[in-house]
Amino acid sequence: MAAGKMDSEPIQVETPSVISPDSDGGGYDCDFVQSPPDDLLCKICHYPARNAILSVCCGHNFCKYCLDCYLHSEVIDHSNCPYCRENFQSVPDKRTTRLVFNLQVFCPNKSLGCSWVGELRSMEDHLNKNSTASNIGCLFTEICCSNECGVVIQRRLLEDHLKLECELRQVKCEYCDSTGSYQWIIGSHQQECLKYPMECPNHCEVGHVRREEMNVHLKECPLAIVKCPFAVVGCDIVVRREERIGHMKEAVEQHVECNKEAIMELERAKTALEEQLQTKEQELADIKDMTKKFKEYLRATIDEKDRELGNLRKRADVLEERLKVNDQVVAASTNEIEHFKKVIDEKGKELNEMKNNTDILKEQMTAKALEVANMKEMTESLEKVVDDNSKELNEMRTNAKERDQVAQESTKQLKEMFEQELMKLREEMKTTKQQLQHQVEINEQLQQDLQCYDIPKLLPHLIGTGSQVIPFVIKLTEFENVKKTSNCWQSPAFYTSSEGYKMCLKIRPNGLGLGSGTHVSVDAYLMSGEHDDQLTWPVKGSLSVQLFNQISDSNHGGLVKFRFDGAGIACKRVKGREISANGVYVDKFIFHKSLYAIDDKYQYFKNGCIFLQVTDFK
Template sequence: MAASKAPQPSVEGYNLEIFNSKKPDEKFLCNKCELILREPVQSPCGHRYCQSCFKALCGHTDSQITCQACVKEDAVDLDISYLHKDKMYPDMAIKREMGKIQCKCINQGCNWTGVFKNYMKHEINCEFRGITCKACGKNIPESKMEDHLKSSCPKRKVQCENCNAEILFSDMKEHKKTCPKASITCEACNKKMLREQIVKHTNDECPKRIAPCPAGCSDLIRYDQLQTHIQKNVPLHLKFTLEATQQLARKIDERIGELAAPASATLNTEIARLSERIAVLERGGANTNGAAGASGGSFLGDDIGAASRIAATELRVNAFEPIMGVLHKEIEKCNSTIEIVENKMSQESQHRDQYLRKVDELDLRMRNMEKAQEVKDRLSAQNDLRFQSMEFARYDGVLIWKISDFKQKRQDALTGKVTSTYSPTFYTGHVGYKMCARLYPNGDGMGKGTHISLFFVLMRGNYDNLLSWPFKEKVTLMMIDQNFKEHIVDTFRPDPQSSSFRKPQSEMNIASGCPLFLPLSRLQDPQYAYVKDDVMFVKISVEQENDSPLDLKTNNFVSPP
């Protein structure tokens, strides 16, 4: 999209506003365009025109044209009031007089002033002169043309933010009404989607779409109310179903009749043809007998011939009689088969309709039950998590972790199904560090397959910005002997250089602890009870030292020493 760089020559005079005077003298005005004369020429009658205006009036014709100024003044002179290219001459006197008049440039933003003879040169070179935009046709100052093409031209091409298609800016509003990638809202269910998906959603997916009752009544039902509608109108729907079944039976009868008609017609035609031939033969036999009686048996040869023909006819009749019987039996068999097919098709149609209705009902009930079960499962999981957090949450830096179903957890670890289990979270205070423990029933790292591994894990908490980092509190890990003979205890202080004890950047840091915490052989020793009634108890304690800007016990800020 580009604009012309060369100034477009005007075909009319100069704008009236270029002269400093409020109203220019009429002798400086063109009698056609009524603007300030541009390259003035004068007619024999004394009226002045712009050179371009005169050429526009006369064109390429050699005929004379009446001066319209003379007509307006009611001073038409047959000798001088005609315009002709051979009688017009440049008016240099008025041009010199105009050249001394003070004028100004009227292009927006231009402050040029001077005499008129210099204005023509300035008009061509003025940086504020208007250029016609080839896209929209507007006259724009040359200095602003680039900005016009980029930001204000109504015919500039812009990219649709939804489908990335290039559209004229002036057409963008209408394009957005039909853009297939634009986001719109279903008026029925308020679900947002792309415009190209709305037809499928409206016809097949929207739970609030309006559809005719599938049972045949004239009601239009919202899809999510269809089940209720069907249950409330069972007698009416049975009536419509019966009518539809009867109509289907009639159509099946008609179709069977159409299929059977050609076969029946063929059989009937063949029977008629055979009957006609038998009648012809019978008439031939009768004529032969009559002729023999009339002759009085005068010629023996004729009697023998007639007898032979009669015998032949009887043989043929006897031959056709079995064929006729077979044909009648075939016709009766066809009729019987047609009746059986009709009955079978009618029964199958009824059974199929009943089966389809039953399948649809069961499918709808199954979908409703699945949705209800999903909602219940989600709520149950949320409640379990909430109750577990409320039950086990501690804010004194001590965790007593009850691990139930330990045998199953160890079996899962042996098979690789679930190798570790996490404890509930606990805290050093209501505004303190968030922590948990991680236990490997079949060991991890160096202790895999030989020991139970126990680790301490720092988690991302809500108040980490108020706490001192890295984590420096002493941690004690204890496996409780439920016979109270010998607990397994390990204590460590965090390594400040380890990433495990820096401020968590994800949900939890890398675990740190003891991969060789409890030998599996000791777990099986009957004199100890680290697992009793399939339950194991682990204690984690954190000693809290007051070197944080926040007192973890009282939640008060501590002044620096």
């Protein structure tokens, strides 16, 4: 295309790729049949003006897009005309736009073979649709495949592409009735198509067989490699199917020997199984016998506890009788004291009467002094008697006071003695009642345990409880009361073995150290034992303790190991005292929330009790 040149340097504007007359952009960059007149060209981009704008000052045309770019530029004084640099004013130029639309142009696909020539205004219609009745657009325009296979192709070649070349075209499998894309059919479908012909892997005379029939064919293929029918009895020869009969005829003796060995092996296996069966039957009989003995042991234990309970009740009755007798003794002593008081009162009255009589006699003797002058000796004798009686009376009074004091002290001592004896009897009665109640709770707990636990599984733990030798189960009753009233509870003593170290545990329900208030803490202490002279000191080993699950013989919790590392007082032999001054501590044995938690598999706190199981010492 020829275009006029300007003396001044034109502003460069990017030429749009869209050729639609209505689109926004610079001038039309098309292959015109004849060079456009110079008065139709934009003075900025030098292409036929799109949406032409006429400059009033100089009469030249500009594209609307190019002029807008010029007016909005920040580096150019856009108040002046871009061509003549005068004060700029503009109006739309519809005449120029119409003349540009009338220009004759070639199809953009001319180089590809399109021979279309027409006005510029018709180019968009030509490219999008043809003016003929076929209405398919320019045949040389490159478009994307309608199946979205990714191929860009000329419109005239699209039909052949869709029928013969497109990977996503719909085709039918030549072996079955399946329909799908060509890519799927020749790919994954033919890898699975049951009708697809496959060559026999043995290359037999049949040649190709359908995939769905291949398994049946391989079971009958004469060239297939198969095992000898006597492989189950030891023949390891493999031959082709058609040669199997010949092999069986040739190897009759070998097969007979294999059968003999197989039969002998079966006989040996049968004998071994019978021996195992006998062993298992014997073990089952032993288990039944042990279970029976254990039930008898439990029944005997319960009977023994019942007898002890009866003895305790009898002892309580005897103590009640003794208490009644003591009450009677106290009553008798009280009566005797009252009798002593009455005797003293009577003696006092007699002394008063004697005093009164003495005074009367003195008056009579004074009045009759003259009359009884001859009776002076008698009077002196009588006065002596009176004096003696007075002394005796004074002595009696003194003795009476002393006896009264002795009686009061005796009465006080008797009362104190009786009160102490009564307190002892009451404490003994209270202790006996608590023991009776505790024994009843133990019996009830034992019966509950017998109902809840599997007897064969619980046997080792019950045996350990009785012997006080590991394994050993410790029961802490009234856990909540211990938690409220005491900081520590000491377990019964136990031995790590029949001739091992003697130990005990101290349980702190409220915790200690890092576990204070949130956990149950447990301490392990050495004690002075019977076998200490034969043992190795200091102690080295780990004592394993866990919280016992009261629902079943599994899911025990809080397993900890008290490590005696041979260092410190806690590991040395205990001398001069019953228990070591220091122990091995576990501050966080079990979390309080975990202790009180209840699940269908475990429950550690039940009926106010917890159990600690000492499992081993290694």
